[in-house]
Amino acid sequence: MTAGERDDERGGAVTARIPVVVLAGYLGSGKTTLLNHLLRNDDGRRIGVLVNDFGSINIDAMNVAGQVDIAMSMENGCLCCAVDADGVDRMLERLAYPGAPLDVIVIEASGIAEPRQLVRMVLSSQNPHIEFGGLVEVVDAAEFDDTRARHPELDDHVRLADLVVVNKVDRVGEADRDRVIGAVREIADGAVLPAERGRISPGILFDDVEARDFGTRQLSFADLEEHDHDHDRHMHAAYESMEFIADRPLNPSAFLRFLNERSRGVYRIKGPIDFGPSGDDRRFVLHTVGVYAAFEKTRWKGPRATSLVLIGTDLDTEDLTRRLQSCVDPDPDTIDELGILNLARHLDD
Numbered sequence: 280m281t282a283g284e285r286d287d288e289r290g291g292a293v294t295a296r297i298p299v300v301v302l303a304g305y306l307g308s309g310k311t312t313l314l315n316h317l318l319r320n321d322d323g324r325r326i327g328v329l330v331n332d333f334g335s336i337n338i339d340a341m342n343v344a345g346q347v348d349i350a351m352s353m354e355n356g357c358l359c360c361a362v363d364a365d366g367v368d369r370m371l372e373r374l375a376y377p378g379a380p381l382d383v384i385v386i387e388a389s390g391i392a393e394p395r396q397l398v399r400m401v402l403s404s405q406n407p408h409i410e411f412g413g414l415v416e417v418v419d420a421a422e423f424d425d426t427r428a429r430h431p432e433l434d435d436h437v438r439l440a441d442l443v444v445v446n447k448v449d450r451v452g453e454a455d456r457d458r459v460i461g462a463v464r465e466i467a468d469g470a471v472l473p474a475e476r477g478r479i480s481p482g483i484l485f486d487d488v489e490a491r492d493f494g495t496r497q498l499s500f501a502d503l504e505e506h507d508h509d510h511d512r513h514m515h516a517a518y519e520s521m522e523f524i525a526d527r528p529l530n531p532s533a534f535l536r537f538l539n540e541r542s543r544g545v546y547r548i549k550g551p552i553d554f555g556p557s558g559d560d561r562r563f564v565l566h567t568v569g570v571y572a573a574f575e576k577t578r579w580k581g582p583r584a585t586s587l588v589l590i591g592t593d594l595d596t597e598d599l600t601r602r603l604q605s606c607v608d609p610d611p612d613t614i615d616e617l618g619i620l621n622l623a624r625h626l627d628d
C-alpha cells in the first residue's frame with residue numbers, strides 16, 4: 280500500500296484522508312523541538328509540515344527544514360487570523376492531493392496563535408483529502424504558572440487539546456513537576472504526557488486516528504462554538520515582533536550585556552548569531568524564553584549573518600535596534616575570549 284491508502288472493511292484499498300495535527304503551545308514551550316523529535320523518529324512515516332512563524336524571518340521553518348519531507352511556511356502574521364480559511368486551504372492543497380506522498384501533516388502554530396481558530400480552519404477545510412488529526416498543546420513546565428497568570432486563556436487551550444505535552448520537566452524539581460502535571464490534568468479533557476525535549480512516542484500522534492490511545496474524543500465544531508472569533512481575546516493581540524539582521528559579527532561581551540539588560544517585555548528572542556572569529560566557525564543559535572536564555576551550538580553551512588526575531592509586548596523597536604546595533608563588533612579580529620567563556624555558561628546541552 281502506498282502512503283494515503285489503507286484497507287477498508289472488505290479488504291480493498293481506499294484512499295485515506297491525511298490527518299492534520301495542529302501543534303500549539305505558548306511562546307518557547309518547545310513546539311519546534313517536539314516537531315524535530317518527531318521528524319527524526321518518524322519510523323518511515325512521511326510528514327508534511329506547515330509552519331507559522333510570527334516574525335517575518337522564518338526561524339522556526341529554518342529549524343525544521345532539512346528533516347522534513349515537505350515544509351511550507353506562512354510568515355509574518357498569525358495563521359489563526361488568516362482572513363478566511365482559504366489561505367490555509369490553499370497551503371493544505373499543496374500538501375494533500377490525490378496520491379500525495381504523505382502520511383500526516385503537522386501545522387506548527389506560532390506561539391501566540393489561537394488554537395481554537397486553527398482547529399476550526401482544519402475542520403471547515405473543503406479539502407477532501409484531509410481530516411482533523413487532533414490538537415496537541417505543548418506546555419512549558421517551568422513557565423506554566425507565570426504564563427497562566429498572564430494569559431488565563433491558556434487554560435482554555437489546555438482544555439481543548441486532545442493531548443497536552445507537559446514539556447521541560449527537566450527544568451523543574453520533582454515536586455513542581457508533579458504539581459504542574461496535576462494542575463494540567465485537572466484542566467485537560469484529553470491525555471496528558473510529561474516530556475523532556477519533546478520526546479514523546481511518534482505513534483501517539485501519527486497512528487491511525489481511530490487507533491489512537493489518546494483519541495477518546497476529538498474536537499468538533501460544538502467544542503469550538505463557545506466564543507466567536509474575537510480577535511482582542513487572542514494572545515497575540517498584545518504581542519509584536521521585530522527583526523534584527525547584521526552581516527557584520529557581534530561582540531560576545533556586548534551581546535551578553537544586551538541580554539542581561541533586556542526588558543521583561545522581550546519575552547522571546549530566537550535566531551542565529553555570528554560572533555566572527557571570536558566564535559570560530561560556530562553558529563550560535565539563541566533562544567530566550569522569559570528570563571531563561573540558552574545558546575545552541577551548530578556549524579555554519581551557508582553565509583554567516585546574525586538574524587534575530589524578538590517577540591514581546593511593548594517593544595521599543597527603535598531602542599532595541601540601537602542597542603543591538605551597538606553590539607556589532609568594531610574590532611572583530613580581536614578574539615573576545617572572556618565573552619565566549621561567559622557565553623559558554625548559557626550553552627544548551
Ligand SMILES: Nc1nc2c(ncn2[C@@H]2O[C@H](COP(=O)(O)OP(=O)(O)OP(=O)(O)O)[C@@H](O)[C@H]2O)c(=O)[nH]1
Pocket residue numbers: 304305306307308309310311312313339389390391446447448449450474475476477547549566568573627
Ligand atoms: N531544558 C529544556 N529546554 C527545552 C526543552 N524543550 C525545548 N527546550 C528549549 O526551549 C527553547 C524553545 O524551544 P522551541 O522548540 O524553539 O520552542 P517553540 O515553542 O517552537 O517556540 P516558538 O515557536 O517561538 O513559540 C529552545 O532553547 C529549546 O532548546 C526541554 O524539555 N527542556
